[in-house]
Amino acid sequence: MTTADDHITIRPPSAWQRMMANGQLRMLVIFVPPAIVVFTIFVMLPMLQAGFFAPYKWSGYGPAPWAFNEDTGRDFGTWIGAQNFDRFSGHSAFQTAFKNTILVIAVSLIIQLPIALLLALMIYNNSRINTVFRLIFFLPYIMAEVATGLIFSFVLDGNYGLSKWISDLMGMEEAFFPLAEKPWAFYSILAVIVWKYFGFHMMIYIAGLQSISREMLEAASIDGAKTVQKAVYIQIPLLWPAITISIFYSVLGGLQVFDLVMPMTAGGPSNSSHTLVSYLYNFGFIRLNVGFGSAVGVFLFAVGVIFALVYRNTVQRGQ
Amino acid sequence: MFSWKESGRIIFLLFVSSLIVVPLLATILGGFKSNGELRVSPFGLPQEWDLQFYGEILGDAQFWRYLWNSFLISIMTVVLTLVLGSMCAYAFAQVRFFGSRFLFNYLLLGLMFPFAAAIMPLFLTVRDLGILDTPWGVVLPQVGFGLAFSIMFFRTFFAQMPEELFDAARVDGCGYIQFFWRFTLPLSTPILATIATFVFVQSWNNYLLPLIMLNDREGYTWTLGAMDYRGEYAAEWNRTLAFVSATLAPAVVFFLAAQKYIVAGLTGGAVKG
Numbered sequence: 001m002t003t004a005d006d007h008i009t010i011r012p013p014s015a016w017q018r019m020m021a022n023g024q025l026r027m028l029v030i031f032v033p034p035a036i037v038v039f040t041i042f043v044m045l046p047m048l049q050a051g052f053f054a055p056y057k058w059s060g061y062g063p064a065p066w067a068f069n070e071d072t073g074r075d076f077g078t079w080i081g082a083q084n085f086d087r088f089s090g091h092s093a094f095q096t097a098f099k100n101t102i103l104v105i106a107v108s109l110i111i112q113l114p115i116a117l118l119l120a121l122m123i124y125n126n127s128r129i130n131t132v133f134r135l136i137f138f139l140p141y142i143m144a145e146v147a148t149g150l151i152f153s154f155v156l157d158g159n160y161g162l163s164k165w166i167s168d169l170m171g172m173e174e175a176f177f178p179l180a181e182k183p184w185a186f187y188s189i190l191a192v193i194v195w196k197y198f199g200f201h202m203m204i205y206i207a208g209l210q211s212i213s214r215e216m217l218e219a220a221s222i223d224g225a226k227t228v229q230k231a232v233y234i235q236i237p238l239l240w241p242a243i244t245i246s247i248f249y250s251v252l253g254g255l256q257v258f259d260l261v262m263p264m265t266a267g268g269p270s271n272s273s274h275t276l277v278s279y280l281y282n283f284g285f286i287r288l289n290v291g292f293g294s295a296v297g298v299f300l301f302a303v304g305v306i307f308a309l310v311y312r313n314t315v316q317r318g319q
Numbered sequence: 320m321f322s323w324k325e326s327g328r329i330i331f332l333l334f335v336s337s338l339i340v341v342p343l344l345a346t347i348l349g350g351f352k353s354n355g356e357l358r359v360s361p362f363g364l365p366q367e368w369d370l371q372f373y374g375e376i377l378g379d380a381q382f383w384r385y386l387w388n389s390f391l392i393s394i395m396t397v398v399l400t401l402v403l404g405s406m407c408a409y410a411f412a413q414v415r416f417f418g419s420r421f422l423f424n425y426l427l428l429g430l431m432f433p434f435a436a437a438i439m440p441l442f443l444t445v446r447d448l449g450i451l452d453t454p455w456g457v458v459l460p461q462v463g464f465g466l467a468f469s470i471m472f473f474r475t476f477f478a479q480m481p482e483e484l485f486d487a488a489r490v491d492g493c494g495y496i497q498f499f500w501r502f503t504l505p506l507s508t509p510i511l512a513t514i515a516t517f518v519f520v521q522s523w524n525n526y527l528l529p530l531i532m533l534n535d536r537e538g539y540t541w542t543l544g545a546m547d548y549r550g551e552y553a554a555e556w557n558r559t560l561a562f563v564s565a566t567l568a569p570a571v572v573f574f575l576a577a578q579k580y581i582v583a584g585l586t587g588g589a590v591k592g
Contacts (some may be wrong), residue, residue, distance in 0.1 A: 022493075022495055023495050024414060026494075027413075027499070028410055028414060030406075030496065031409060031410040034403050035406065035407035035466050036407070038399075038459060038462055038466065039426060039429060039466050041444065041463070042459050043437070044428070045440070046441040047432065047437040049443075049444075050437050050439065050440050053439070053440060060443055060446075063447070122328055139571065139575075142570075142575075142578075144524035144566075144567075145526060146542040147542075147545065147566065150546075150559060150563050151343070151346050151560075154346070154559070154560060155345070155361075160556055161361045161362075164358070165361065207582065252433060256433045256434070256435050258435060259524075259526040259527060259542075263546060263549065277433075277435040277527070280438065280439075281530075284439055285438065285442070290443065297436040297437055297438065300433050301432050301436040301437070304432045304433040305431055308430075308431040309431075
């Protein structure tokens with residue numbers, strides 16, 4: 001490449017000169033900061049602040065809990081150390097919410113993923129009827145959680161929907177309201193979670209199954225392998241990368257269930273169906289306990305990040 | 320060709336499908352029934368198709384305001400995520416600059432943690448910026464949380480573009496910024512559509528952020544509106560079902576049409592045929 005500068009520049013261009021060439025520096029200065037700034041202000045800083053607010057009792061009034069309020073002569077918030085952590089970890093509603101969140105993850109992994117895998121194996125081939133089934137199974141995933149929750153509070157309403165139909169069928173005198181009965185309220189939410197998200201995981205598996213070479217499966221067929229054997233010895237092992245991704249989504253998604261809880265039970269009856277996030281919303285946000293809500297948030301953050309780090313470095317290693 | 324195995328498969332799949340379709344049909348049909356009929360036959364066809372409830376909802380200016388607010392917030396989120404995300408990812412893909420690895424990993428941290436964890440300080444940030452009760456209060460946090468995954472997808476896509484193209488353009492005096500607008504973006508329509516669809520769906524369905532950031536009913540999204548409506552007509556399920564159907568129908572049609580891109584988003588940004 002010859003340019004007009006060649007007779008001047010004998011040394012190779014310095015890093016700085018390369019950056020100035022073709023407006024590279026200009027591009028970097030214009031293109032990089034906006035995304036970094038938005039991400040920092042609305043994602044990273046709030047997470048960091050949650051850590052700083054957690055040891056305070058603070059209603060959110062004023063710029064920060066440690067700022068001095070001239071009107072009252074005291075700080076806006078009160079330092080209470082680890083008390084917020086003690087308070088929620090000793091709170092029975094929190095313990096239930098934690099158990100429920102673990103239950104969501106367990107049901108996702110033990111019930112939902114096998115269902116998704118089974119269905120994916122049944123319909124991954126591109127035939128017309130399979131495409132229709134795929135669309136139907138994917139439908140719940142693209143519906144809003146709020147809409148899904150409202151639909152199922154109708155279906156499970158003892159005076160109207162499915163539970164009335166079942167209790168009539170069984171000749172029960174009184175209507176059964178699963179969303180108002182203690183163990184059943186959260187079991188209902190679990191069932192709806194499976195209903196809503198199995199299609200998402202199924203789609204991940206279908207994409208994985210379609211990338212497995214046909215020759216291998218045909219060779220296995222010629223050797224006399226049955227459908228089940230092909231699934232167990234060829235398809236599922238080759239699908240492992242896709243399965244690890246869907247496990248990751250199940251856990252991180254399971255930690256954040258909220259939108260479905262609000263229309264169905266709003267955490268009731270007597271705080272038995274809270275998840276970690278709905279607990280945070282109810283006892284932190286609604287009551288404007290900024291310090292307390294931040295402490296719960298730090299807990300949620302720690303669980304999520306520890307899982308993600310451990311998972312990435314063990315199960316997903318080398319992928 | 321008839322086989323027991325094939326018909327068994329179809330029957331099983333039809334059974335699973337019915338678990339999905341029946342509640343949805345019951346919802347749509349429920350909006351046509353009187354409340355009394357809804358109690359007696361929640362899943363059957365209505366005896367008389369009563370258009371009153373759908374009519375009232377579709378004729379209500381507030382309903383359309385909900386939809387408009389959701390639409391506005393979603394579009395703003397999509398545009399900002401695409402612009403900021405693609406620009407930043409382009410820089411990462413084209414140039415290895417001082418701190419680029421660090422900055423990229425910094426953004427990827429956003430993929431690791433549950434966003435609800437920071438909801439309290441986020442609320443205060445939005446309040447202190449004076450954008451509570453405005454679309455921006457929902458849009459900007461959504462953009463922030465969407466950037467991590469979109470930058471990751473964009474960068475992978477941009478990095479796969481042939482380098483020769485850039486070299487050739489540079490010989491002709493095309494700079495980095497010009498190249499981005501003239502070549503990179505036009506060649507990236509599949510990934511742009513994928514991310515746009517994905518971000519739009521998430522924003523359209525979002526409930527937690529609007530719930531926290533919007534207090535004024537004028538600015539409510541449809542998810543908040545639906546919950547409000549349910550509270551208002553707690554004794555009349557047929558109205559709520561009509562409301563849910565009226566909001567769900569356009570969204571489902573749009574999402575099914577864009578299904579290809581949603582699935583591509585799930586499976587790592589690869590769009591096939």
